[in-house]
Structure formats: structure tokens, C-alpha cells
Amino acid sequence: MEELFRSYWWLIFPVGWMIAAAFESFGRYHQRSGTLKLLKTYAEQGKEPPQALLDMLKSDEQRAYDYASSAYGGYDYKPHGARHSWWQIVTFGALAVGFGYYGQYGGGHEIFTALALAFGVAALSLGVIAAIRALFGSKRQNTYSDKDAE
Amino acid sequence: MDTRQLILELWASYWWLSIPFGFMVLGIIRMVVRGDIERKRLEVIKTYIDRGMDVPDALKRETF
Structure with missing residues (x-):
């Protein structure tokens, strides 16, 4: 046990x-x-x-939007995906570097190198997606404004 | 090989299955709960319509 x-x-x-x-x-x-x-x-x-x-x-998303556009928030609310993509890229990239270092030079098992590769590919893909979104994405905002949210 | 040892050995090989399985259970819980809320929402909308009242906008969108 x-x-x-x-x-x-x-x-x-x-x-x-x-x-x-x-x-x-x-x-x-x-x-x-x-x-x-x-x-x-x-x-x-x-x-x-x-x-x-x-x-x-209201859903959490609508609540967050309402708060952001109220007098307390006062900032532009961005939908879930757009808000987190840069943080995800940084996190996955950092994990890739850390695991890669441990697997290659720190005497770790090969599995850490494999993990580093996986995280690296994830970070890269997210980066490409974020770049495409930033370049060609529509600039729509106020997605959740309706009569109720006012 | 006794049963206890068999279970321990199976767990050692397949412990990772508990993670996808856990997500499956969570998914099923969410599906059932969401379905029930949607059913209740439609019931309330029906009450409004039966009485000839305006349905509030808050009831018109998904609530879960």
C-alpha cells in the first residue's frame, strides 16, 4: 500500500x-x-x-464581458481563445526548453527529450495559429453585447 | 498468481487509462447536466408562451 x-x-x-x-x-x-x-x-x-x-x-463568458465593459473594468474584453494564446505559447515553449535541457544535458531519461519535442511542436503550432489570427483574423469585438448585457 | 497481485500488475501497466477514463466520466456528467438544464429552460419558455407573455432575452440563449 x-x-x-x-x-x-x-x-x-x-x-x-x-x-x-x-x-x-x-x-x-x-x-x-x-x-x-x-x-x-x-x-x-x-x-x-x-x-x-x-x-x-449568464455564462461566465458573458459575465466577464459585462464586467470588462462596465465602469469597474473599463477594458476591451477579448474572447477566450484570443486572450490565452500568447500565454500558451510561452508556457509550452518554456516546458520544451526545460525538458529538452534535462533530457539532453541533465542526465534525464530519453522520455524527457520526447516530451520536449512534443511541447515544442505544440508551441510552434500555437505560434503559427496565433500569427495567422493576428494577421488575417477579423477584428470583431463586443460579441456578447445584447439587450440584456446593457 | 492471486487476484491482488494481478490487480497491482494491471494497474502498473494501465494506470494512465484512469486519465482518459476520468475525462470521459466528466464529459458524460456535463452532457447529462447540460441536457437537463436545457430541458428546464424550454419548460420555462413554454410557461411564458402559454400565458401569452414575452419571453425574456436571458432565456433565449444557452444558459449552461
């Missing part, structure tokens, strides 16, 4: 993350279904639901 833990302790992290994600799903489900239930009650009584209740149905 102890040996098993020694060999696989790091699995706690991915498995823990998965359990957390499952809890998040259930929590969100609970919140959404409660909100919808209340909305139904309002509708059955022929009353207008409060705006705050309708706002609870």
Missing part, C-alpha cells in the same frame, strides 16, 4: 482536479435549475422577474 502511494502520489493532482470539476458542474447545475424554477414561478403568477434573477443565467 505504501509503495503504491510512493509510486502514484502525483495522480492525486489530476484526479483531484477532475473531482473538483465534477463538483463545479453539479454546483452550477444546482444554481441554474434553482434560478429556472424561480423564473417559472414568476411566470406562472404573471409577474415580471427581477433583472438580477435573469442575470444569474
Whole structure:
């Protein structure tokens, strides 16, 4: 038993993350279904639901957009993909360099060189995608503005 | 070979399967939960329409 833990302790992290994600799903489900239930009650009584209740149905993306364009945020909100691509390139590139160094010169197993190659290819591909997007991508913004978001 | 040893050996070879399998389970949970929310959303929309009221914009888009 102890040996098993020694060999696989790091699995706690991915498995823990998965359990957390499952809890998040259930929590969100609970919140959404409660909100919808209340909305139904309002509708059955022929009353207008409060705006705050309708706002609870927003997705995280819409919420982030609303915050960014509000007086508190005051910056241009970019959709998910565009926001993270440069960070991903840097992260994958750094991992490639680190693993490559350890695999080639640090006396690590060959598997680290293979990992470095994989991360390097990922960083390169993401870089090409980001460059294409920056050069030819449409400049659309305010994707989530609608009557509600105002 | 006893069962315990067999399980340990199988785990040593195939522990990595727990990761794709975990993602599969997560995906199924999300799918079921999302489906149920969409069903409830349509029910609320129906209530609005049955009563001849305007459907709020917040209900018209996907909510999960």
C-alpha cells in the first residue's frame, strides 16, 4: 500500500482536479435549475422577474464581458481563445526548453527529450495559429453585447 | 498468481487509462447536466408562451 502511494502520489493532482470539476458542474447545475424554477414561478403568477434573477443565467463568458465593459473594468474584453494564446505559447515553449535541457544535458531519461519535442511542436503550432489570427483574423469585438448585457 | 497481485500488475501497466477514463466520466456528467438544464429552460419558455407573455432575452440563449 505504501509503495503504491510512493509510486502514484502525483495522480492525486489530476484526479483531484477532475473531482473538483465534477463538483463545479453539479454546483452550477444546482444554481441554474434553482434560478429556472424561480423564473417559472414568476411566470406562472404573471409577474415580471427581477433583472438580477435573469442575470444569474449568464455564462461566465458573458459575465466577464459585462464586467470588462462596465465602469469597474473599463477594458476591451477579448474572447477566450484570443486572450490565452500568447500565454500558451510561452508556457509550452518554456516546458520544451526545460525538458529538452534535462533530457539532453541533465542526465534525464530519453522520455524527457520526447516530451520536449512534443511541447515544442505544440508551441510552434500555437505560434503559427496565433500569427495567422493576428494577421488575417477579423477584428470583431463586443460579441456578447445584447439587450440584456446593457 | 492471486487476484491482488494481478490487480497491482494491471494497474502498473494501465494506470494512465484512469486519465482518459476520468475525462470521459466528466464529459458524460456535463452532457447529462447540460441536457437537463436545457430541458428546464424550454419548460420555462413554454410557461411564458402559454400565458401569452414575452419571453425574456436571458432565456433565449444557452444558459449552461
